Amino acid sequence: MKNSGDRSPSIIRRLPKYYRAICELSEITISRVSSKELGKLTGFNPSQIRQDLNSFGGFGQQGYGYNVKNLKENLEKILNLTTKKTMVLLGVGNLGNALLNYPGFNENGFEIVAAFDRDRNKIGTEIGGVKVHDIDTLQEFLKTNTIDIAVLTLHKDVAQRYATICAENGIRGFWNFAPKKLRLPSRAVVENIWLNESLYTLGYFLTEKIREEDELLNNTNYDFIEK
Amino acid sequence: MKNSGDRSPSIIRRLPKYYRAICELSEITISRVSSKELGKLTGFNPSQIRQDLNSFGGFGQQGYGYNVKNLKENLEKILNLTTKKTMVLLGVGNLGNALLNYPGFNENGFEIVAAFDRDRNKIGTEIGGVKVHDIDTLQEFLKTNTIDIAVLTLHKDVAQRYATICAENGIRGFWNFAPKKLRLPSRAVVENIWLNESLYTLGYFLTEKIREEDELLNNTNYDFIEK
Numbered sequence: 001m002k003n004s005g006d007r008s009p010s011i012i013r014r015l016p017k018y019y020r021a022i023c024e025l026s027e028i029t030i031s032r033v034s035s036k037e038l039g040k041l042t043g044f045n046p047s048q049i050r051q052d053l054n055s056f057g058g059f060g061q062q063g064y065g066y067n068v069k070n071l072k073e074n075l076e077k078i079l080n081l082t083t084k085k086t087m088v089l090l091g092v093g094n095l096g097n098a099l100l101n102y103p104g105f106n107e108n109g110f111e112i113v114a115a116f117d118r119d120r121n122k123i124g125t126e127i128g129g130v131k132v133h134d135i136d137t138l139q140e141f142l143k144t145n146t147i148d149i150a151v152l153t154l155h156k157d158v159a160q161r162y163a164t165i166c167a168e169n170g171i172r173g174f175w176n177f178a179p180k181k182l183r184l185p186s187r188a189v190v191e192n193i194w195l196n197e198s199l200y201t202l203g204y205f206l207t208e209k210i211r212e213e214d215e216l217l218n219n220t221n222y223d224f225i226e227k
Numbered sequence: 228m229k230n231s232g233d234r235s236p237s238i239i240r241r242l243p244k245y246y247r248a249i250c251e252l253s254e255i256t257i258s259r260v261s262s263k264e265l266g267k268l269t270g271f272n273p274s275q276i277r278q279d280l281n282s283f284g285g286f287g288q289q290g291y292g293y294n295v296k297n298l299k300e301n302l303e304k305i306l307n308l309t310t311k312k313t314m315v316l317l318g319v320g321n322l323g324n325a326l327l328n329y330p331g332f333n334e335n336g337f338e339i340v341a342a343f344d345r346d347r348n349k350i351g352t353e354i355g356g357v358k359v360h361d362i363d364t365l366q367e368f369l370k371t372n373t374i375d376i377a378v379l380t381l382h383k384d385v386a387q388r389y390a391t392i393c394a395e396n397g398i399r400g401f402w403n404f405a406p407k408k409l410r411l412p413s414r415a416v417v418e419n420i421w422l423n424e425s426l427y428t429l430g431y432f433l434t435e436k437i438r439e440e441d442e443l444l445n446n447t448n449y450d451f452i453e454k
Contacts, residue, residue: 012432015427015431016421017408021408078431102322102422108427110426181268181270196332201240202402204242204306206376
């Protein structure tokens with residue numbers, strides 16, 4: 001268990017950011033990158049980046065930096081992007097629709113294999129190449145298909161009910177967009193994306209920054225008058 | 228500046244989670260809540276919650292807990308949800324569409340006043356009650372309208388270009404869904420929502436958890452054989 005035990009969740013959360021930067025460099029066919037340049041692309045401190053990557057075995061060379069292709073492959077291995085992960089999407093509203101039409105997940109092994117909704121007008125249709133099933137058939141579907149991740153884009157009032165059905169039928173990964181804290185067995189892994197909370201946080205920091213600058217401005221004026 | 232200086236960003240990120248829980252309680256007309264119950268609803272330690280709320284002036288009473296209505300109002304004040312914030316949305320693709328059709332932001336003062344795209348078929352239409360403008364008219368629009376936040380749901384290759392136009396024309400808040408680290412003046416506040424990164428993180432933790440349990444299982448079997 002040592003492999004993961006000595007790495008904090010915050011390191012893990014930085015890895016996809018390194019991966020995004022490395023993909024950008026790879027697209028414009030840059031072959032070599034320093035931790036300093038990676039720092040500029042990701043906003044992290046170069047020594048932090050070196051330390052993080054060292055904890056997975058290095059991949060860099062002093063004075064040379066990192067080979068882009070090599071680091072990209074290693075990050076894909078660490079993040080397990082080379083293995084296929086199957087997903088079901090529950091709730092084909094606007095957000096569910098957007099996710100079904102997003103081609104980016106498939107590229108890295110995340111495949112939505114079926115969508116579920118209770119709306120008769122949606123059941124039977126195909127969105128982004130994925131068939132929409134009656135959500136009442138979810139349990140039956142899960143009994144005959146091995147699914148790694150449930151994407152929850154349904155209303156918060158029903159999120160728990162369907163998350164429980166998923167957990168009881170073998171799903172362990174939950175990508176939850178419903179603004180609701182899910183109660184799931186400890187074997188489940190949950191990643192929440194709560195849009196409102198993100199927006200409120202932005203609003204708070206924005207207000208604070210403007211207030212601080214106003215105060216600074218007022219204090220400056222005051223000093224000026226004092227003199 | 229003391230007011231915000233002694234509170235870490237991580238406290239601020241927990242506040243919207245307390246607010247979500249309090250709203251849930253308020254909906255089902257519960258009038259009083261303990262930090263222990265708030266802990267169950269949010270997943271945080273009760274003493275952490277008390278400490279966080281104390282740093283904003285308390286709002287609770289020993290032995291009684293928190294008055295739901297009172298705490299809700301105080302959190303709304305702290306998060307500044309009572310003041311209107313104007314937003315423009317750039318990029319009316321699937322995700323942009325989903326956000327335009329989401330009624331939840333408006334409730335707490337975040338109002339999308341205009342959307343922008345370059346697609347001739349979208350320009351002039353209305354989505355979720357918001358008019359779509361030609362993105363070439365963005366600068367002109369910003370010169371005559373005061374906008375607090377830009378919602379970036381456009382392609383990562385053009386995100387920086389339009390973010391710069393926004394910043395140069397008075398926008399200070401950026402809610403960025405484009406998987407690209409933006410370079411903006413220090414007066415800007417950026418909140419990124421990067422779906423791919425969130426999914427990769429989920430994939431990583433899921434794989435790790437399964438691997439750890441397999442190892443544990445193997446070790447257990449081994450011990451058994453040894454005996």
